[in-house]
Amino acid sequence: QYMNVEEDFIKDLFYSSETKLGRVFINEDALEKTREAQKTMSSNTLDNLVQVLDYEKASHIIETSDHMGISMCYCRHKMQHVGKACDAPMDICMTFGNVANSLINNGYARRVDKIEGMDLLQQAYDSNLVQCGENVREGVTFICNCCGCCCEALVAAKKFGMMHPVETTNFIPKINHDTCVSCGKCLKVCPVNAIKKVESEYVVQEELCLGCGVCGRACPKSSILLMPRETRVITPINSVHRSVLMAIEKGMLQELIFDNKALFSHRAMAAILGAILKLSPVHKIMASKQMKSVYLEKLLKNY
Numbered sequence: 001q002y003m004n005v006e007e008d009f010i011k012d013l014f015y016s017s018e019t020k021l022g023r024v025f026i027n028e029d030a031l032e033k034t035r036e037a038q039k040t041m042s043s044n045t046l047d048n049l050v051q052v053l054d055y056e057k058a059s060h061i062i063e064t065s066d067h068m069g070i071s072m073c074y075c076r077h078k079m080q081h082v083g084k085a086c087d088a089p090m091d092i093c094m095t096f097g098n099v100a101n102s103l104i105n106n107g108y109a110r111r112v113d114k115i116e117g118m119d120l121l122q123q124a125y126d127s128n129l130v131q132c133g134e135n136v137r138e139g140v141t142f143i144c145n146c147c148g149c150c151c152e153a154l155v156a157a158k159k160f161g162m163m164h165p166v167e168t169t170n171f172i173p174k175i176n177h178d179t180c181v182s183c184g185k186c187l188k189v190c191p192v193n194a195i196k197k198v199e200s201e202y203v204v205q206e207e208l209c210l211g212c213g214v215c216g217r218a219c220p221k222s223s224i225l226l227m228p229r230e231t232r233v234i235t236p237i238n239s240v241h242r243s244v245l246m247a248i249e250k251g252m253l254q255e256l257i258f259d260n261k262a263l264f265s266h267r268a269m270a271a272i273l274g275a276i277l278k279l280s281p282v283h284k285i286m287a288s289k290q291m292k293s294v295y296l297e298k299l300l301k302n303y
Contacts, residue, residue, distance in 0.1 A: 014156050014165035017249035019242055022153060023167035023235060025058040025131035025143065030213030030226055037222045051228075055137040055235065056169065061096060062117040069100035069109030070120065079150040088127045088147045092120055099141040120145075128189045130154065130212045135167050138238045148191030157192040161208055169211035170233050171226040173204050180223040186215035237278070244275040248283055253290040 014020070031052060054060040062068060071093045079085040094117070095103055103109035112120070124131065124145035132153055133143035148154045156165040175186070186202055187195045194208040195215060204215075216224040236242035247256040257272060276287050 014153065015160070015163050017246045019236065019245040019249060020135050020165070020167040021242075021246075022132050022144075022165075023135040023233075024169050024210045024212050025061075025133055026052060026056055026169045026171055026211070026226070027125060027131070027213030027217050028057055028059055029125050030216035030224075033216055033219070033222050034226045037225055052170075055140075058121055058131045058133070058143050059118065061133070061140045061143060062094070062121060063114055065096040065100070067097055067100040067104070068112050068114070068117050069095045069104045070112050070117075071095065071103065071109040073144070073150075075144075075146070075150040075152055084150070086147055086149050088129060088150075089120075089123060089145070092124055092129075092145045094120070094143045094145070096141055096143075097139060125217065128191075128214050128218065130191050130210065130214060132166050134239070135236060136238050136242055137235050141239075146191070148193075151191075154191050157208075157210065164210065166210070167233055167235070168209070168229070169213070170229050171211045171213065172206055172209055172229050173211070173213065173215055173224045174227045175202055175204060176223045176225065177201055179221050181221055183220060185218045185220065186224060189214050189218045237275075240271045241275040241278065244272060244279070244287070245283070248279075248286050248290065251290060253287055 070091055073088075073090050073093050076085045076088060076090055080090075095109055100109060100111075104111045121131075127145075127147075129145040129147055130151075131143050132146050132151070134140045144151070146154050148158065153165045173186075180202065182200060182202065184197070184202070187197065191212065191214060192208060192210055194205050194210070195202055196205060197203070211226075211229065213226055216222075216226055236245060243256060244253070247253045257269070276284065279287065
């Protein structure tokens with residue numbers, strides 16, 4: 001009801017701020033296919049085509065986390081109750097760090113090592129699932145492996161089009177029509193219906209595309225290459241940085257600090273102010289106006 005009928009609920013959940021709660025991780029199998037295709041091309045435009053940062057890769061999160069837990073997929077479990085679940089793996093939602101350790105200790109997740117974690121990631125790739133995780137560079141606490149039919153965020157993406165519910169990757173797929181055989185596999189696997197057929201050719205609707213790379217992995221002729229987006233996506237450093245950005249964009253910075261009684265904790269206040277001091281000049285001005293605080297204005301002027 002919330003996801004498919006109550007539009008105000010879903011818009012508030014996913015679209016109430018420019019900064020998103022979640023982001024898409026790039027499909028690393030698709031990246032590898034692009035690298036292999038790149039070796040046969042001589043165009044200078046393809047130099048450094050598939051450079052990717054560590055925090056953009058799910059494998060890096062798995063390999064560097066102290067704890068990793070696996071839980072049941074909430075979205076597919078929910079759809080199972082109404083008889084609409086797909087056949088994608090159910091026990092494949094990933095949590096990391098202290099969040100994973102807490103869930104494991106309380107019986108809500110099972111502990112897995114890095115080897116099994118990588119095996120599960122490959123299983124997700126094989127099932128054409130999209131990795132949607134926490135929208136931070138450091139301390140990622142979860143990565144969901146999402147399908148386009150059950151996942152709340154991807155269902156919302158299909159419903160509201162270019163109003164992305166999760167942040168995109170820094171890549172966009174480009175179809176090489178010289179080698180494309182029009183098999184239609186890319187259209188079938190795209191989780192947000194971002195590929196359409198125009199006359200005899202398949203076309204990526206870039207304004208809808210999440211840049212997940214699932215289409216590139218599925219292409220039997222390696223005719224889909226992952227190209228860098230024109231404007232690089234900025235990912236918040238950590239959860240405090242993201243929360244401050246979202247509060248500013250919603251006009252709710254005061255509530256973040258005072259209603260949550262963050263001022264009673266020196267550590268929490270220091271974290272929030274530290275995040276504010278790292279903002280762009282425009283965001284700093286917005287934060288200052290929202291706070292209406294002489295102390296904060298003076299603090300920001302020194303940085």
